[in-house]
Amino acid sequence: MLGIVGIVVIFVMVFGGYLLAGGKMAIIIKAMPFELMMIGGAGVGAFLISNDMGGVKHTLKDLGKVFKGPKWKADDYRDLLCLLFTLIRIARANPVEVEQHIEDPENSSVFNRYPKILADKEAVNLISDTMRSASMNYDDPHQVEEVLEKRIEANLHHALHSSHALQTLADGLPALGIVAAVLGIIKTMGSIDQPPEVLGKLIGGALVGTFLGVFLAYGLVGPFAGKVKSVVEEDGHFYSLIREVLVANLHNHAAAICIEVGRQNTPSHIRPGFSELEEALKSVKQDAA
Template sequence: MNAILGLVVTMVMVFGGYMLAGGKLGIILHSLPFEMMMIGGAATGAFLASNDFNTVKHTGGDVAAAFAGPKWKKNDYQDLLLLMHELLHILKQNPVDIEPHIEAPNESAIFTKYPRILKDHEAIEMICDTIRSMIMNFDNVHQVEELLDKHLESLLEEKLHGSHALQQMADALPALGIVAAVLGVIKTMASIDKPPEVLGGMIGGALVGTFLGVFLAYGVVGPFAARVKTIRSEEHLFYSMIGQVLVSNLHKNPVNICVEVARRQAPARVRPSFDEIEQAVRGLKQAA
């Protein structure tokens, strides 16, 4: 919603201010399709040339996420904490009993309670692989923490590829706008024998290219790149919470302490309260 509102405000303020100052949209609208074809086409071509298919695909998803907002909602953070509570409870009681759940999470009675988390390959892989290592007596806290940190770092880097690609496009747009403007000047110089009013319109059309390049860079693509980075960074905290729970468990903390440590890592606006988690855990115990 904020992305749409931001675009509307930007358009209204820029073009509204231009018209209130006495500017005429006719020259912009006349040149817009051609200038947009040159600038947008060049930017798209450069984007495709500088990125692989996976990055292009992820960037499309990132643009959609800029409108939809972060993937994980408050209920998802609560579900994650409950999932980790159940798994650690079994792990502390009898590590052998946890093996069927981590070897076949799609068939697990625990994992299937939380379908949104189960669909996320990165989350399930991190949980199952780390618990599997812990069962194999790989219980050196510092080694596990280092492995998780590296895993999280590589995961965040991958998630931010789309943001970096968009920012590179934003950085290139002003220069591409100048390219379009120079082509417009070349066209104008070829018609130097035309009347001044015609030449004025042609020069104005050429300057539309510079305007579009700068406007798209700092008014559209750049803000979207920043929003994508913010969204992906917030979503990354979901995976960081998994690491916090598992590392805290290796420090021999009680299950409720492990869950509380992770709860405090959740983004403030979607963080479940202590009482909400306590009530949900009581519900699990009663259901059991």
């Protein structure tokens, strides 16, 4: 919703200010289809050259994040802590029983309490792989933390591809706008024998190319790239929380301490309150009983 509001504000302020200053839209409207064809077409072509099909699909999919925002909300962080708490308690009480949950999460009564987390394969695999490693005596906390850190960094790097692709496109749009403007000037020079009022319109149409290149770069595509990056990085905290809790578990801290470590490492604006989490964990214990 905020993204839509931002786009509306950009258009209203830019074109509204232009009209209030006495500008006329006729020249822009007449030149815009051709300028957009050159600038937008060249931008799309350059985007296709610099990305493979997977990158193109990934970028188009991630554009929705500008309007939807982060995938993981405050309630999801609370649910994740409850899920990890349950798995840690089961693993310490009965290591054989926990294997049933981490080997087949789809049919696990524990994972199925949290369908949104279960639907995220990376989160489930991160939990299952780490707990499976601990059951195989690969339980050096520092080694596991290093492995998880590299895995999370690799996933984040891949997730940020669409942001980098959009930013690259934004960086090139002003130059493409200049290309369109130069072509417009060339066209104008071919009509140098026309009266000043005709030449003025031709020059104005040519300058629309420069305007559109800069406007699209800094008013739309660049902010889209920044928003996608922000959302991806915020969602990355969800996987970092898994790392913090499971590494604390390998240090043999009490289950409640492991969960508190995770809660404290959650960004403040989505961090579950201490009392709220306590109530949720009590409910988990009652269900288990």
